[in-house]
Amino acid sequence: MNLIKPVFSIAILFLTLQTAAFAQNGNLSDIFKTHMNETVQNVKSSDSADEKRAILDRSFNKMLKAVDKIEDNATISDKEQSQLKAFRNTIEDKSNQLNGLKGFKRVADEDLEEFSDYSQQAMEQADRTLTISLTTLLLVVIILLLL
Amino acid sequence: MAMAVGCSTVKTVSEDSAGSEEKNTDYTVVTYVHGDSDYLFHSENGQSIQGDKNALLKVRNSAQKAENGEYFIFHKKKKKKFLGIFPRRNSQLYHYRNGELVNLVSYRSESENEPFFETESKIFRDLSPEQRSASNRMIFLFFGHEIPLFPGDIYHRSLPGIEVHTESFADGVQTFIPGDVRFNLVALSTCNNGSPSMIHHLQDVSDIVLASPQNLHLSHLDTEQFSLLETDPDITSLQLAEAIAENTFNRLSNTVQTAVSLSVYDMENVSSYIKELHIQTDRFIDQENPNLYRDNTDCSKLPFFDSKQFKSGVTTLFRPAAFGRDAGDSEHSGWGCKGI
Numbered sequence: 001m002n003l004i005k006p007v008f009s010i011a012i013l014f015l016t017l018q019t020a021a022f023a024q025n026g027n028l029s030d031i032f033k034t035h036m037n038e039t040v041q042n043v044k045s046s047d048s049a050d051e052k053r054a055i056l057d058r059s060f061n062k063m064l065k066a067v068d069k070i071e072d073n074a075t076i077s078d079k080e081q082s083q084l085k086a087f088r089n090t091i092e093d094k095s096n097q098l099n100g101l102k103g104f105k106r107v108a109d110e111d112l113e114e115f116s117d118y119s120q121q122a123m124e125q126a127d128r129t130l131t132i133s134l135t136t137l138l139l140v141v142i143i144l145l146l147l
Numbered sequence: 148m149a150m151a152v153g154c155s156t157v158k159t160v161s162e163d164s165a166g167s168e169e170k171n172t173d174y175t176v177v178t179y180v181h182g183d184s185d186y187l188f189h190s191e192n193g194q195s196i197q198g199d200k201n202a203l204l205k206v207r208n209s210a211q212k213a214e215n216g217e218y219f220i221f222h223k224k225k226k227k228k229f230l231g232i233f234p235r236r237n238s239q240l241y242h243y244r245n246g247e248l249v250n251l252v253s254y255r256s257e258s259e260n261e262p263f264f265e266t267e268s269k270i271f272r273d274l275s276p277e278q279r280s281a282s283n284r285m286i287f288l289f290f291g292h293e294i295p296l297f298p299g300d301i302y303h304r305s306l307p308g309i310e311v312h313t314e315s316f317a318d319g320v321q322t323f324i325p326g327d328v329r330f331n332l333v334a335l336s337t338c339n340n341g342s343p344s345m346i347h348h349l350q351d352v353s354d355i356v357l358a359s360p361q362n363l364h365l366s367h368l369d370t371e372q373f374s375l376l377e378t379d380p381d382i383t384s385l386q387l388a389e390a391i392a393e394n395t396f397n398r399l400s401n402t403v404q405t406a407v408s409l410s411v412y413d414m415e416n417v418s419s420y421i422k423e424l425h426i427q428t429d430r431f432i433d434q435e436n437p438n439l440y441r442d443n444t445d446c447s448k449l450p451f452f453d454s455k456q457f458k459s460g461v462t463t464l465f466r467p468a469a470f471g472r473d474a475g476d477s478e479h480s481g482w483g484c485k486g487i
Binding site: 027029030033034037040041079082083085086087089093094097104107111114115117118120121122124125126127128129130131 | 184185187188189191193195198291292293295299300301304336337338339362363364365367403404405438439440441442468469470471472
């Protein structure tokens with residue numbers, strides 16, 4: 001019983017060190033793309049449409065929370081705010097389409113895998129990229145939010 | 148043989164035997180692969196791929212098959228410093244002539260605030276023959292992210308002082324071949340640069356432009372069709388651009404769910420109205436203040452656009468996205484604009 005606390009603390013420390021190492025190597029765009037790739041692979045390996053939809057929904061919500069966190073905690077310029085707003089809009093549109101909100105037709109159960117590909121490919125275009133620099137600490141927070 | 152010149156080191160990989168004459172080439176392809184940013188994408192099975200390295204492989208493969216051509220392939224990489232102090236020549240130029248790698252150049256930008264392409268165009272001119280035959284076809288290929296419309300954004304992550312926007316891009320491309328010489332074809336493997344602004348600025352630089360008015364996946368343009376320069380040397384630059392567009396369009400249409408749009412602009416035909424179209428799109432941006440970080444929309448969806456007036460000289464391949472608000476679109480004007 002007494003072992004639970006130190007083991008838990010070591011696990012948290014290990015996780016934090018790993019994410020800190022990744023944060024130093026990666027950038028914000030890469031972190032979101034890596035997260036989206038994991039989401040797509042999870043959607044494809046899931047058998048049930050309800051589960052596929054739930055995985056996508058959770059993923060979009062996590063990314064929107066991460067954007068909130070950046071807006072609340074990072075010192076960003078007007079241009080960077082416009083970048084974030086554009087990024088947020090694309091995620092919100094996909095979330096709304098998944099759930100049939102804001103004038104979108106709900107994505108059919110049989111189309112969920114294609115929709116997950118679409119969401120990933122939309123993020124992996126040769127368009128403007130997020131150039132916001134965050135502190136390592138905030139990057140770690142973003143990575144943990146996306147886990 | 149290795150030789151240090153300014154901010155570059157030239158390693159001669161293959162030298163012609165003494166006394167032998169250098170074989171003439173029929174065409175020159177200058178390629179700039181931007182790697183100083185985020186180019187990560189994933190294959191269908193989740194494997195991570197770096198878009199710039201993928202593009203580099205494709206172009207080097209084409210260069211190796213160019214028996215009658217010359218390729219200058221610049222790979223612009225992130226600035227790095229040895230021991231955190233001494234700048235390294237981290238970027239590379241692969242110079243192929245007649246299918247053989249003749250020079251491998253490691254270089255870095257001479258100044259952190261230099262004009263776009265300054266170092267690359269200088270190296271290109273240094274390694275080029277004093278005079279090219281008038282019939283030598285000149286092609287410029289660019290792989291990267293969207294070139295912004297206006298100054299003020301960071302394009303090179305490690306060299307934020309280099310201004311990159313449509314005007315500095317066109318000016319920079321021109322510095323490769325100064326004087327009255329024009330490129331026969333400029334192909335942009337980027338998103339959203341099939342725009343009135345980009346075409347306006349390139350009208351004095353190239354005869355034909357290939358670009359995407361909206362999104363283009365990071366797997367980029369295909370280059371296999373450059374082999375047509377070998378098998379069909381009389382092919383026009385317009386036909387070549389259309390062949391590259393079609394090949395890329397077919398691949399992307401079969402592999403991505405997002406919209407695919409590729410336009411070929413014949414500058415001679417576009418010149419009669421491009422200035423007017425550019426003025427109108429700029430005025431729209433001034434008045435409506437759209438978010439310039441959002442993806443382009445089809446210009447024909449904007450109130451000022453006259454589909455009949457702005458049609459000549461543009462050939463477009465378009466397939467709408469499988470999802471999203473524009474999934475029902477059936478055609479595209481070929482022009483991409485920032486919408487509201």
